[in-house]
Amino acid sequence: MLDQVVDTGRYPLTEVDSAEWKGVISQVRAELAETGCCVLTDFVRPEWEETLRREGAEIAPRAHYDVETVNVYNIAVDDDLPADHPGRVEFQRGNAFVARDLVPEEAIIHRLYTSAPFQRFVADCFGLERVHELADPLSGLCLNVVRPGMEHPWHFDTNEFTVSMLTQSPDAGGVFEYCPGIRSEEAENFDDVRDVLDGRGGSLVRRLTLRPRDLQLFKGRFSLHRVSPVEGGTARHSAIFAYSERPGVIGSVSRTEQLFGRVLPVHLEAGRAVRGDLLLD
Numbered sequence: 001m002l003d004q005v006v007d008t009g010r011y012p013l014t015e016v017d018s019a020e021w022k023g024v025i026s027q028v029r030a031e032l033a034e035t036g037c038c039v040l041t042d043f044v045r046p047e048w049e050e051t052l053r054r055e056g057a058e059i060a061p062r063a064h065y066d067v068e069t070v071n072v073y074n075i076a077v078d079d080d081l082p083a084d085h086p087g088r089v090e091f092q093r094g095n096a097f098v099a100r101d102l103v104p105e106e107a108i109i110h111r112l113y114t115s116a117p118f119q120r121f122v123a124d125c126f127g128l129e130r131v132h133e134l135a136d137p138l139s140g141l142c143l144n145v146v147r148p149g150m151e152h153p154w155h156f157d158t159n160e161f162t163v164s165m166l167t168q169s170p171d172a173g174g175v176f177e178y179c180p181g182i183r184s185e186e187a188e189n190f191d192d193v194r195d196v197l198d199g200r201g202g203s204l205v206r207r208l209t210l211r212p213r214d215l216q217l218f219k220g221r222f223s224l225h226r227v228s229p230v231e232g233g234t235a236r237h238s239a240i241f242a243y244s245e246r247p248g249v250i251g252s253v254s255r256t257e258q259l260f261g262r263v264l265p266v267h268l269e270a271g272r273a274v275r276g277d278l279l280l281d
């Protein structure tokens with residue numbers, strides 16, 4: 001399957017540790033170290049572009065919509081924060097997610113997500129021994145749907161690294177904007193975050209117009225990012241492949257309810273996953 005779908009001439013996923021593999025990996029790692037973001041262009045072969053788009057468009061109506069007031073840290077908006085704290089800036093989250101259990105197993109994005117060579121490649125790109133699919137039956141693989149007029153507002157990710165692929169481009173807008181390393185494990189840098197939210201981000205903000213079939217690797221826990229408002233008549237669809245370093249990761253009940261409008265018994269049993277740092281989110 002992999003050889004057919006992925007351009008393995010360029011991205012030798014099936015030749016683990018070959019010279020070509022190592023060449024790609026070292027390039028990716030250098031870019032990730034510099035900006036926290038790397039786009040592997042034309043990762044999926046062009047003949048699959050329409051299938052990728054259609055499979056996404058078919059499930060997009062299954063996205064859970066909810067007008068949610070959020071801030072960049074995904075903490076309670078009414079928290080008792082200082083007046084100039086960036087967590088006080090509120091946004092309407094206008095994107096919606098299709099949960100993993102609504103993505104057919106034969107869809108390209110599902111086959112990539114669960115592919116062992118793909119996982120091995122992704123892990124090596126991030127310098128990890130291996131990655132695990134989330135044990136969460138809803139949030140491991142999602143389709144992110146941003147309809148015309150909507151945006152996916154500024155936020156940090158809970159995951160340290162994210163893998164994604166646009167499956168349908170909007171007519172205009174829907175640009176991925178990010179601020180490389182604006183915070184670190186040691187420092188929140190609230191002043192810089194505040195500047196970006198207030199539109200004074202200037203050189204802190206980079207812009208990427210992603211294209212379908214490109215694979216994006218991103219370290220979103222330290223880089224503030226958003227999808228700018230989508231313009232025109234076509235929704236923006238992107239597949240989010242979520243992996244973790246530890247096995248068994250399951251989302252919290254409250255977050256799962258917010259994102260998907262439902263929880264499963266496994267969420268009620270698991271409680272909140274433990275993380276390695278104390279950053280707000």
Ligand SMILES: O=C(O)CCC(=O)C(=O)O
Nearest residue numbers: 144157164176227238240
């Ligand atoms: O859809 C995208 O390109 C970005 C999605 C994102 O930032 C997220 O799901 O956390």
Ligand SMILES: [Fe+2]
Nearest residue numbers: 156157220225
């Ligand atoms: Fe994100």
